[in-house]
Structure formats: C-alpha cells, structure tokens
Amino acid sequence: MDIVVCIKQVPDPEIPTSQFKVDEVAKRVVPPEGVAPVISTFDLHAIEAAIQLKEQHGGKVTVISLGPPSVRDALKRAIAMGCDAAVQLEDPAFEGGDSYATAVALAAAIKKLGTFDLVLTGRQAADWDSGQAPAALAELLDVAGAVPVQKVEVRDGGLYVERVTEDGYQPIDMPLPSVLGISNEINQPRYPTLKGIMASGKVPIPVWTAADLGLSPDQVGASADRIVLQRLFVPVRESKCEFIEADTPQEMGEKLAQRLREARLI
Amino acid sequence: METTGPTIGPPVAVALIWVLTLGAVALFAISARRLVRLLAAGRPENRLDQPGQRLQTLLVDVFGQRRLLERPYSGILHVLIFWGFVVTVLGSAEHLLHGLIPGFLDWPVIGGWGVYRFSQDLFSWLVLVGVVMAVYQRVVMRPPRLSLNLDGMVILGLIALLMVSNLLIFGARIILAPAAADAWMPASQLVARAMLGLPAPAVEALYRVGWWVHVTVLLGFLVYLPQSKHLHIITAAPNSYLRSVKPKGQLPTIDIEKALENDEPVGVSKIEQFTWKDLLDTITCTECGRCQAECPASISGKELSPKYLVLNLKDHLLHDEADRLLGKAPAANGATDHAPKEMVGDVIHDQVLWDCVTCRACMDACPVFIEHVPKIVDMRRHLVMEASRILPEWQKMLDNVEASGNPWRFPRAQRADWAKANGIPTLAERPDAEYLFWVGCAGSYDERNVKVSIALARLLERAGVAFAILGTEETCCGDPVRRVGNEYLFQLQAQQNVETLNGHQVRKIVTACPHCFNTVGTEYRAFGGDYEVVHHVQLLQQLVAEGRLKPEERLDASVAYHDPCYIGRYHDIYDQPREALKAIPGVELREMERHRERAMCCGAGGGHAFCEERTGRRINHIRLEQALDVQPERVATACPYCLMMFEDATRAKDVTETLPVADVAEMLERSTRRSDEL
Numbered sequence: 001m002d003i004v005v006c007i008k009q010v011p012d013p014e015i016p017t018s019q020f021k022v023d024e025v026a027k028r029v030v031p032p033e034g035v036a037p038v039i040s041t042f043d044l045h046a047i048e049a050a051i052q053l054k055e056q057h058g059g060k061v062t063v064i065s066l067g068p069p070s071v072r073d074a075l076k077r078a079i080a081m082g083c084d085a086a087v088q089l090e091d092p093a094f095e096g097g098d099s100y101a102t103a104v105a106l107a108a109a110i111k112k113l114g115t116f117d118l119v120l121t122g123r124q125a126a127d128w129d130s131g132q133a134p135a136a137l138a139e140l141l142d143v144a145g146a147v148p149v150q151k152v153e154v155r156d157g158g159l160y161v162e163r164v165t166e167d168g169y170q171p172i173d174m175p176l177p178s179v180l181g182i183s184n185e186i187n188q189p190r191y192p193t194l195k196g197i198m199a200s201g202k203v204p205i206p207v208w209t210a211a212d213l214g215l216s217p218d219q220v221g222a223s224a225d226r227i228v229l230q231r232l233f234v235p236v237r238e239s240k241c242e243f244i245e246a247d248t249p250q251e252m253g254e255k256l257a258q259r260l261r262e263a264r265l266i
Numbered sequence: 267m268e269t270t271g272p273t274i275g276p277p278v279a280v281a282l283i284w285v286l287t288l289g290a291v292a293l294f295a296i297s298a299r300r301l302v303r304l305l306a307a308g309r310p311e312n313r314l315d316q317p318g319q320r321l322q323t324l325l326v327d328v329f330g331q332r333r334l335l336e337r338p339y340s341g342i343l344h345v346l347i348f349w350g351f352v353v354t355v356l357g358s359a360e361h362l363l364h365g366l367i368p369g370f371l372d373w374p375v376i377g378g379w380g381v382y383r384f385s386q387d388l389f390s391w392l393v394l395v396g397v398v399m400a401v402y403q404r405v406v407m408r409p410p411r412l413s414l415n416l417d418g419m420v421i422l423g424l425i426a427l428l429m430v431s432n433l434l435i436f437g438a439r440i441i442l443a444p445a446a447a448d449a450w451m452p453a454s455q456l457v458a459r460a461m462l463g464l465p466a467p468a469v470e471a472l473y474r475v476g477w478w479v480h481v482t483v484l485l486g487f488l489v490y491l492p493q494s495k496h497l498h499i500i501t502a503a504p505n506s507y508l509r510s511v512k513p514k515g516q517l518p519t520i521d522i523e524k525a526l527e528n529d530e531p532v533g534v535s536k537i538e539q540f541t542w543k544d545l546l547d548t549i550t551c552t553e554c555g556r557c558q559a560e561c562p563a564s565i566s567g568k569e570l571s572p573k574y575l576v577l578n579l580k581d582h583l584l585h586d587e588a589d590r591l592l593g594k595a596p597a598a599n600g601a602t603d604h605a606p607k608e609m610v611g612d613v614i615h616d617q618v619l620w621d622c623v624t625c626r627a628c629m630d631a632c633p634v635f636i637e638h639v640p641k642i643v644d645m646r647r648h649l650v651m652e653a654s655r656i657l658p659e660w661q662k663m664l665d666n667v668e669a670s671g672n673p674w675r676f677p678r679a680q681r682a683d684w685a686k687a688n689g690i691p692t693l694a695e696r697p698d699a700e701y702l703f704w705v706g707c708a709g710s711y712d713e714r715n716v717k718v719s720i721a722l723a724r725l726l727e728r729a730g731v732a733f734a735i736l737g738t739e740e741t742c743c744g745d746p747v748r749r750v751g752n753e754y755l756f757q758l759q760a761q762q763n764v765e766t767l768n769g770h771q772v773r774k775i776v777t778a779c780p781h782c783f784n785t786v787g788t789e790y791r792a793f794g795g796d797y798e799v800v801h802h803v804q805l806l807q808q809l810v811a812e813g814r815l816k817p818e819e820r821l822d823a824s825v826a827y828h829d830p831c832y833i834g835r836y837h838d839i840y841d842q843p844r845e846a847l848k849a850i851p852g853v854e855l856r857e858m859e860r861h862r863e864r865a866m867c868c869g870a871g872g873g874h875a876f877c878e879e880r881t882g883r884r885i886n887h888i889r890l891e892q893a894l895d896v897q898p899e900r901v902a903t904a905c906p907y908c909l910m911m912f913e914d915a916t917r918a919k920d921v922t923e924t925l926p927v928a929d930v931a932e933m934l935e936r937s938t939r940r941s942d943e944l
Contacts, residue, residue: 014666014675034679034738036669191661194522194532194651194754 001059001154003050003118005083006106006137007043009067009074010127012036027232029127039074042122044189046182049152050120051082051190057154059117060084064109066094066102072205079200080192087113091209096222099132105220106133107140108213116177118159123148123181134181144174147181271443272473274365283365283481290485297492300592301549304583307591308542313508320507323635328503333633336864337556340403346396347425350389351499354432357386358484361435365481371443380450387451390432397426411555411573418553421496427483433457434476441469501550502634508543509635514626515784515836517643519792520753532753533648535610537579537587540641547636548580557628557638562867562889563621567882570621572628572638575614579641582613610645610653619645620657623885624749624872625831630863646751659877660750668755671741672707673876681705682737684716690723692737693770699734701726701805702772704786706779707742708906714913715778715906721935722778722802728938729814731805733776739766745781748789750873757793760785764795775799778931780832780905781871801833802931803904807842810849810934817937822852826898827930828889828912829865830905843904843930850937856896866892870907890915894925901927 011020011031019032031037039047050061063078065071066089075086089105097105110116119141124131131147138145150169151162159174164183192200210220217223244259246252260266274283314320326332331348335341360377363370376382400422404414412418437457440448448455461469491497498505525532531539557572558564564571583591586607607613619642628638649655656664666675682692685705693702703726709719726733744759763786767775775797777783787799809815825847833839840862847853860866869885879885890912893901901912912927 012669012675015677019677032677032679035677038669188658190654191650191656191664193654195526196654197754198526 001053001057001117002115003053003059003061003120004110004113004116005043005046005050005061005063005078006110006119006121006133007047007063007065007074007078008040008122008125008127009037009065009071010040010125012038013041013126022232022234024231024233027229029232036073037070039077040122040126042124042126042182042184044122045184045186046120046122046180047078047081047083048187048189049182050118052187053118053152053154054082054084062087062113064089064106066090066097066105075205076200076203077192079203080196081190082196084203086203086205088205088207089209089213090207091211091217091220093210093215093217093221096225097220098225098227099128099130100136100226101220101222101224103133103136103140104224105210105213105215107137108215109208110137110141112208112213118177119143119179121179121181123183131181134179138179141177141179143177143179145179145181146172146174148183149180150183150185152180152182152186271371272438272470273368274477275474280365280368283362286482286485287362287366290488294488294492297489300588301492301497304588304591305542305545305549307538308540308545309538311541311543313510313543316511319511320509323509324503324507327633327635328506331633333556333631336631339399339407340554343396343399343403346392347400350393350396350429353385353389354393354429356382357390357432358428358480361477361480362484365477371439372445378445378447380447383447384450386432387436387453390429390436391453393429394426397422397429409555409559411559413553413555417494417496421494424483424487424490427479428487431476431480431483434472435480437461438469438473438476442466442473495551495553498550498552498634501546502552505546505550506635508546510637510640513788515788515832516792517640517748517789519757519789520647522754522757531648532651533646533751534641534644535608535648535652537583537609538591540579540644544637544641544644545583547641548576548583550634551576551580551636552634553577554633556631556633557636560627560631560864560866562623562625562627562869562885563882565866566869566879566885566888568617568621569615569881570618575618575638575642576636578613579609582607582609586613610648614645616649616655617881619649620877622872623831623867623869623874625867626835627831627864627867630835643749643751646749647753648751650751651754656750657877660873663873663876664747664750664752664755667742667744667747667759671759672711673742673746674707674711676711678738678741681710681740682735684710684719685723685735685737688720688723691734693734693739693772694737696732696734697770699732701731701733701774701776702767702770703733703735704743704775704777704779704782704799705735705740706777706782706906708910709778710740712906712910714909718778718906718909718929718931721929721932722776722806724935725806725809725815725931725938726776728940729809731809731814736766736770743779743782743785744789745785746873746876748785749871760790760793760795764790764793767795767797772797776802776805778802778904778906778929780830780836781907784832784836801837801839801904803833803843803846804839806931806934807846807849810846815934815938817850817934819937819939820852821850821900821933821937823899824854824856824897825900825902825933826856826858826893826896827861828858828868828893828901828903828908829862830903830908831865831867831871833904834865835863843902846930846934847902850933853933856898858892858896860892868903868905868908868911870911875907875910884915884918886911886915887918890919890921894919894921898925900933901925902930902933903927904930 012035015035021030023030054061061083062085063075063083064087065075071088079086087109089109094105119137121134134147135145146161146163148164149161150164153160158176159178161172161174162169210217244252244255246255331345334344360373404412433454436451436454440454440458441461520532534540555573561572622642624639626639663673666673671678705719708715742759744756748756783799783801827843844855866889868889903909909929916922916925916927
C-alpha cells in the first residue's frame, strides 16, 4: 500500500497568540523571533496514520511538503518517525499560494511520484485552519475524499473510514485510491526513535520546482490563488460594563432581562 | 589431641558424612557455576577501581552493618545473626572436620584458647536472641516492607537449629571431653549441668543428636542457599565491595555513534544488556524491602516497588531467560505454550519505569548497595529511544526542549527578560565576573522561581560577588531529558552548553537549581566541561560565615527545611542550608521526621515535574503532610521543583496563608535587606 502524506510547516502553535504580530501592510503574520517552525499538529496524526497502515499492510510512505528550505526539518522529522521518502517542493513561483494553488502543486507532485493508493493530509493546518487542501487534492487527483477522519481501515480491497461529526461519527466505505484529511482523534503520533533520527539524515530529499512538475508559473502560487485576502488585522475586542440599578432584586432581574433583549442576546 | 572424646557414630557414619559432604559441595558447586555463568552473560564493566573506598564500604557497611543499623530493631537483630555467623562458622567447620577426620576434635592452636571458646558460646545464644527478634518482627510487628513467606521462616528455623545444636554439642563435650577452656563457656556449662546425672552413653547419644542435626542443617544450607534469598550471605559482601564509586549523580554515558555503528542497543530491553554487576544486584536482593519503605512512588500507591523491580528482574534472569543464556534449548515439551516474555513491557511494565522520581532513596536505603535508578533509566532509554513508547506529556516536554531549549516551550529570546528587567548583567557585558550564575529554565521563566533568581542576584550583589548570567545563550541543562531516557537529546544539550561555557572560559558556576547543579557539575565532565559548580546554599552559607552577608532582620518563625534530593542524597549537602537558615535571627529549625539522608522527594524528580500523577496519592501532598506534622510556620527549600510542588500542595490543602513556602535565598534576602532597600 503506497501512501503519500502532504504536510505543512507552520509557526509553532504552542506559542501564545499574544506573541505574534501582524504586518497589516504586507498582510502577513509575523511569528516571534527565535521560534522554530514545526509540523502542523494534524499533519503529525496523518504521518502516524500512514506509518501504522504501512506497518499493517506493507508498502511505502512518501511525504511531501511545499515551502522554504526550513521545511526539510519537517520532512526529516517525518522520516525519523518512519516515512520512507520525502520530496520538497520549492520555487519562487509557489510563493503566496492559497490552499487551492498549493493543492495544484501537491497534486502534480503526487502524479509525478507515480501510482498511489492513498493520500493523507491533516484535516486543516494549524496556522490558517482553512481545511481546503484535502478536498482540493481529491478533486485535482479525481479520486474520492473525506474530511475529517478519525479512523481508517483497509477492508475488502477498499477503505472503511469514520468521519468525525459533531455528535459522533459517520461510517463510510470508500474506494482506493482516496484522499483523507486526518483528525487528531485517530492516534497518538509516535516519538521518533534514535535509529529513525539517524536514518532521517541519510535519506536524500529531492527538491522539485514548478518546471519539474510540468507547471507554468501562472498555474501555481499567488497567480493561481482563488482567495483574495482583503485585510489582515488583529480584531480589537472591547468589553463594556454596565450596572443595572433597581430597588429590589426582582426589579433588577426584570431590567436585566429587558436590557439583554434590547441587546438581542436573549 | 583427645582420643577418648565423643565420636559421631560407627565407621559407617564417617563414610556417610563423607558422602553427604561431598554431595552437598557438588550440588552447591553446580548451582554456583550456573549463577556465575548467568552473571557472565551481562555486559562487562570495571568495578575494581578505587580499592580504598571499596575496602571502606566493606568495613563500615558489611562488617559495621551501618545501613542496617539505621533501623535499630531490625539492625540489631541482623548484627547478632550476621556476626554470629561470622564467628560460629569456625565452630561449625570444627564440628564437620570432627566427623570427616576421626580423632579431630579441636582446631589446632586456637581450639584451646579461652577467647575462642567464649566467642562460640556467646554467639550461639546471641544468634538465638536475634532469631527470636526476627520471628517476632515477621509475625507480630509485620512491617509492610517484609513479605511473610515460608522461605524466611524456614531459614530462621534452620539458624535456630544450628545454634541449639551448637549448645548441645558444647554441653556434651564439657562432660565427655573436659578441657581447661571449658570455663569460658558459661551457656554450654548450663547445658552440661542439665546432663550431669545422665550415664555417659546417654550423653554421647545427645552429643550425636546435636552433631547430626548441626551438620545436616549446615550441609542443607549449602544446598539450599543458591536457590533462596539467603544467597545474600555469599553475595552481599562482594556486591557491596563492587558498588558504584562514581559520583552519585552521574548516569552512565553512552557512546551513541559507536553504538549505532556496531548495531548495539542504546537502552536495555533484554536481561543480558545489563552489566554483570546489575545482574549480581538482582541475585543479591534479600527482599528486606527497605527500598520500598522509602520509595515515594511505593508510598503513594504507584505501581513501582523498587523491591519487586529487582526481584522480577532476578526471576526473569534465573527462570525465563536462564536456558537461553546458558545456550540450552528450551524444554521440548510444555515450555513453549506461552509466548516469550518481553523484559520491558511484560516483566517490568512501562508504567513501573515511568513511576520513578529518581530520588535515590531506594539506593541509599539498600544495605547491599543495589543500584535501582540506573537500571530504571537504562530501561527508559530503551522505551524512548528504541521502542518509541513514552508518556505523552514527556514527548511534549522533549519536543519543547528540542524546539525552544526549555521544557515549557517559552521562546528562547525571552530567557533573560527577567534579568534585563532587574539590571542583571550577562557574561558578554561583564566578562570579568568571578561566578557565572546558571539560572536554569525554572529560574528564567517560571514566575515564582524568577523571584528566587532575583533574590539570589540581590544577595550576590550585597556580598560583593562579581557575577553574570549567560542570558539567551543558556539552554536547558538536560536533566529531565536524560532522566526520562532521551540520552541522545541530552547529549546535544550538554554539548551545546559545554561549548558555550568553554567559549566564555567559565570556571566557577553558582546555581539555584539542584538539577542543573548536578548535571552541569557532575555530568558535563564527560563532555569536556570541567567547572567548579556550587549550589547557592553552599555559597550563601560561606558568605554568611565570612561576614559578607549579615542577616539582621528578624524572622521569628519555626522553619521546616525540605532537603531537595539532588543536593541532599546526591551530593550530601545537608548542613549548609540549615546553617544559612539558622543565621537568620529568630529562626527556629524544625526537622521533619524524614529529613537529611532520609528526606522524601517532593515528587518532581526524574521528569515528574512535567507529567500528571495519575495513580495513587500525590507525592507532594504526602510530603506536605509530613511537614505539617511538625507544625512549622514556614517551609524552606532550595530547589525550583520542590518550591513548585510544595506551593501546589499548600494551595490544594488551603494552607497557603498559614504555611508560606520559600527558597533559602529568599529568606536570607529578606533578612539582609538594608533599610534603604526596603
């Protein structure tokens, strides 16, 4: 069973949000200095799910990430956990891509790898939380897709998948190949073994550009974006305190209810 | 030599005793050879260095029974039996030779000495006193550390038989072969007096009963010993002599590169991956349970019992794995129905290994110097680095250290913010500083412990000590990382810190954290870091003694000092913090029942500052109760983890108002404040 895992490197989500700054002119989030970026949390669960499937059914796990040279650390970590191969997608043309534009590059890379049985991603990335990439990937690869997934098993040549719902889960049968956006309920990502860490330094990680993927610069990156970011800012939260005055508690309660209704809160 | 003395029976009896003796010796030799071969399966390790210190252990702890005497009742009974054995073994050999060599009755030369006779007589009944005390302890007192089992009672019974028969033999001999030295044997005289009216053949018959009982039990012992916990009679002395004489806080360093190159394990998952000394430890265990009685995990109801950890390893070595290690195929029938047991996982559950707080109480309590903590860390190394099995919170802690150089993932760039706000210089700003103040992660980021860092800085300023900090160049020392089992990440941290410290040519270091103190001071040596590291209680006490710090403001309060494990048991720093506290006018020290060498851990060591306590009671609550028992008005300590654990406990028990907790440095700082600083 050959599995491709697409992962994203994000600013450390463990850092308190108050530490982040927003550059409103460049429409960019500026993480605090000296904080190393990490693999997005849900993507770690996707890596773990892929490794577990490989351990049960054999095959190969290839991990792909689009981003600057620092994403090689993320790819190495994935190999240290047990993935077999990794590809980095890097090209100035990829910059500024939204979920769809990034999915175009990822889909092209997956096709370039050859045949695959399953593509896994995190249900959404810990930075923007858009959750678009898995659906876009399924569409671009022309296969079935499901998000968010809390369980996946190989059954009768296909897949048994459980989608997380608000009050439980939805059991579905899916064909192979498919794209699944993995949710955190599925597993506990493993800690890399020492052998894994050492091996991760030895696995070559090729870098593919847009040209390598047969894509022209206008098909990817900012020029392929389907979302236009209007404004990026930290919303100001205001809190006002109002005293309800009355002579008796009963009167107070009545006035409070009236005030809440005026504010359309009840 | 007497020729008219008693004999053990007709010539056929002599033949019989030869057969029995040779048989027993042969059976013993077979068992001993098997044990030696099993020990030899372990990894090599040199345990013969520093013979002076080893000899001292032999004298003080084996012959002096120091650790046993820390519990007076069981200590005294053991001294009686131990010394009784050492002395009466001479008499027993005399008896045996009397049977093997017709005509032999006494040792040449010493046999006629009054002192020798007296020692045999005296210890025969002193051992009986010891045996009675031991039976009383097991049956009536029943301390939970001892398991009431048949093995123990059988052995005590046999010892009693040996001594009763001794007195019977000596008593009969006084009548049958009187000698000048008989006057030296008052107890045997009493026995002889009881036999006085009997005809000579009857006395000789009694002699023979005594003799055969004595020699059969003796030979039986020889056969039984290697199968029982009383093997310690043979192994305790060597095991103590071969104890670790390395600095107590220094875990073994693995050459990771070499191990990976040679495909060697970096942790211990199979019994033969322990060293031969680790294996000797397991078969030396006497099941006394002193380790378990001191262990904070056992006391608080966790799965870990250091006693059963060692006994389970012993059982695994002698039973599950013996055939494989001795190159014998497992029995063809029957033995294959159950799957082979994994040492880490089946024999020793993962949780047992996680439960340890590495406080060293077990190792200090063990009368035969068994080394529990390094074994636990060795197996944790397997779990973390080889098996990828780890507590989720510890995985997070390790990721945090890797990503941000501290266990909580505060940004590296903010490590020295506390110092900037308080005008404390970095080494770059003050390269001529005498002391580097190693702040540590808690002292840098934890709001409560930043107060301790500031207090210590103020004290050093007042005493005129030139100091500076590393600032953002400092990163986690690696103590929790190493102790939860990630030797690889620890070595990366150590190498980075040693490089920084050596780059600044640091020579003297002071720190407020016992864990940093131990790691930087004793563990960095293996990585080329050789510094004079002191814990602040040592430096502060010295500054007070030299008059450079003058505690003048009164603190009229009774104070219970809680000994942190990593300066107490690990480095024997007990007096300095107490002296520093006593220098504060008005302070009255109150000792908790468990203090100094026997102090109980706050519950945060060995990585436990970074995980939840899921089973049993909370260790810090128990420790707080122990403090409350002596009704102090303050608790003082000298460790960031202890401070956090105690304050967590006082909050939970709602005694924050009545029992403030402070670091020794904070209390001294308060007392040395000049009026213009108030």
